[in-house]
Amino acid sequence: MKLTKSALRGVLEFVLYLSVFGATTVFIVGKDPSAMGVMSIGFFVLLLLMIATQLLKRHKDTQTGVPDEDERSTLIKYKAGYYSFFASGYVWIFIGLFGGRFSDVSVVVASGIMVSLVLSIGVKSYITAHYHEDQD
Amino acid sequence: MKTRIKELRAVLGITQVELAKHVGVRRETIVFLEKGKYNPSLQLAYSIAKTFDLPIEEVFIFF
Numbered sequence: 001m002k003l004t005k006s007a008l009r010g011v012l013e014f015v016l017y018l019s020v021f022g023a024t025t026v027f028i029v030g031k032d033p034s035a036m037g038v039m040s041i042g043f044f045v046l047l048l049l050m051i052a053t054q055l056l057k058r059h060k061d062t063q064t065g066v067p068d069e070d071e072r073s074t075l076i077k078y079k080a081g082y083y084s085f086f087a088s089g090y091v092w093i094f095i096g097l098f099g100g101r102f103s104d105v106s107v108v109v110a111s112g113i114m115v116s117l118v119l120s121i122g123v124k125s126y127i128t129a130h131y132h133e134d135q136d
Numbered sequence: 137m138k139t140r141i142k143e144l145r146a147v148l149g150i151t152q153v154e155l156a157k158h159v160g161v162r163r164e165t166i167v168f169l170e171k172g173k174y175n176p177s178l179q180l181a182y183s184i185a186k187t188f189d190l191p192i193e194e195v196f197i198f199f
Contacts, residue, residue: 061162064153070161071177072168 043118050121080127084120091115138197142170144188159183 058068095112145155152166159180168174169184176184176196185192 065157066153066163067160068162070165071180072165072174073162 043114047121076124076127080120080124083127084116084123087119087123088116091119137175137199138172139169140195140197141166141184144190144195148188155184155187158187 061068091112095108141155145152150158152163152170156163156166160183161180165174165176165180169176181192181196185195188195
């Protein structure tokens with residue numbers, strides 16, 4: 001089976017997300033296997049479902065001959081990255097201010113990474129649904 | 137901005153997917169264009185207008 005450029009990028013993105021979320025989840029579960037662990041597993045399962053849906057959609061598009069990326073989707077990515085960066089900044093400010101209240105700093109850092117990623121996914125979904133250049 | 141893409145597509149009898157394939161964009165982009173929720177690049181506007189064999193200003197209507 002020939003691996004297309006689109007499929008290869010999908011697989012690479014999947015591996016990247018899986019690595020970051022997997023490592024973060026395992027780390028948090030290892031530190032606190034109670035409530036935080038359950039929440040992390042929930043995020044992880046949700047992410048897997050989102051990735052699977054995205055990959056299936058891409059596969060379908062490729063099959064029908066429609067490109068998996070165009071000028072609009074590229075603009076959405078840039079815009080989502082821009083907003084996510086600033087949104088994530090507030091998470092780190094919060095951690096900087098209240099990080100001392102937590103017993104283990106590494107758990108706070110791991111949570112920060114996870115919240116940043118969840119934020120970026122949320123922002124991208126929002127922009128995709130409401131994208132309108134006049135709203136700039 | 138309003139577009140006449142939906143109306144012109146109906147005249148030609150082509151689907152959103154067919155138009156998307158022809159101009160090299162995703163189907164969602166055609167959906168957003170038809171709703172007037174996306175301002176295309178000049179290149180894309182030209183490709184779409186050329187598909188319908190019309191000048192750009194007859195496909196995309198600016199207020």
